[in-house]
Amino acid sequence: MKRGIRSYVLRQGRTTPAQQRALDQLSASYGIAYRQEILRPEEIFGRQAPLVLEIGSGMGDTTARIAADQPGTDFIAIEVHGPGVGSLLQRIRKDELKNLRIIRHDAAEVLEHMIADGALAGLHLFFPDPWPKKRHHKRRLVQPEFAALAARKLAPGGYLHAATDWPEYAVQMAEVFNAEPLIARAAEAKARPITKFEQRGVNLGHEVRDLVYRRR
Numbered sequence: 001m002k003r004g005i006r007s008y009v010l011r012q013g014r015t016t017p018a019q020q021r022a023l024d025q026l027s028a029s030y031g032i033a034y035r036q037e038i039l040r041p042e043e044i045f046g047r048q049a050p051l052v053l054e055i056g057s058g059m060g061d062t063t064a065r066i067a068a069d070q071p072g073t074d075f076i077a078i079e080v081h082g083p084g085v086g087s088l089l090q091r092i093r094k095d096e097l098k099n100l101r102i103i104r105h106d107a108a109e110v111l112e113h114m115i116a117d118g119a120l121a122g123l124h125l126f127f128p129d130p131w132p133k134k135r136h137h138k139r140r141l142v143q144p145e146f147a148a149l150a151a152r153k154l155a156p157g158g159y160l161h162a163a164t165d166w167p168e169y170a171v172q173m174a175e176v177f178n179a180e181p182l183i184a185r186a187a188e189a190k191a192r193p194i195t196k197f198e199q200r201g202v203n204l205g206h207e208v209r210d211l212v213y214r215r216r
């Protein structure tokens, strides 16, 4: 997937000293460096287990909770925002999570270059940046090319779970995912803990939509 336009703008938000320390000291243990080479999860986690990827883990609280709740599954979080990556690194160490690692890089490139086709049991996309202004819609992650890439990376029966509090983006997501022939809308709902960004939306009265698809 070649996209000149990125789905994020890196703002140098405040990185706390603790986050910076985590970035400096814990990346080697709990981070995975980006490189254009297919990952071998069994080498990273030291076992064979279902692999779930999360795109845009933000501060990572929900990511860590999900990993703690599902010890039999391995998780890789992808996030570009330094403070968020630092926070999640701290959390992985504090909670001694053996089944969660993080990559600080553009998720579209990670999917394309580091994940084998058919390798994923699941893909989480919780509250991707909504880019509400029309002239910014082109930055939204969920576009036909992304849907095709994501679908290709799922194993048969693997799931894609997306959520948004932006109704018009939910419509776009449904249109884009419905048009992707490799995946089909699942009847089931999938439970997940509330996320930090979601809580902000809920406080503002936003309605949250979850969409679940499965690889055919």
Ligand SMILES: C[S@@+](CC[C@H](N)C(=O)[O-])C[C@H]1O[C@@H](n2cnc3c(N)ncnc32)[C@H](O)[C@@H]1O
Pocket: 006, 007, 008, 055, 056, 057, 058, 059, 078, 079, 080, 081, 084, 105, 106, 107, 108, 126, 127, 128, 129, 130, 141, 195, 196, 197, 198
């Ligand atoms: C609106 S926030 C939601 C964070 C979290 N999922 C939550 O619900 O609290 C979206 C996050 O996606 C990250 N992001 C956006 N585009 C990305 C990309 N292409 N690769 C990795 N992370 C990305 C942003 O840095 C941001 O932290």
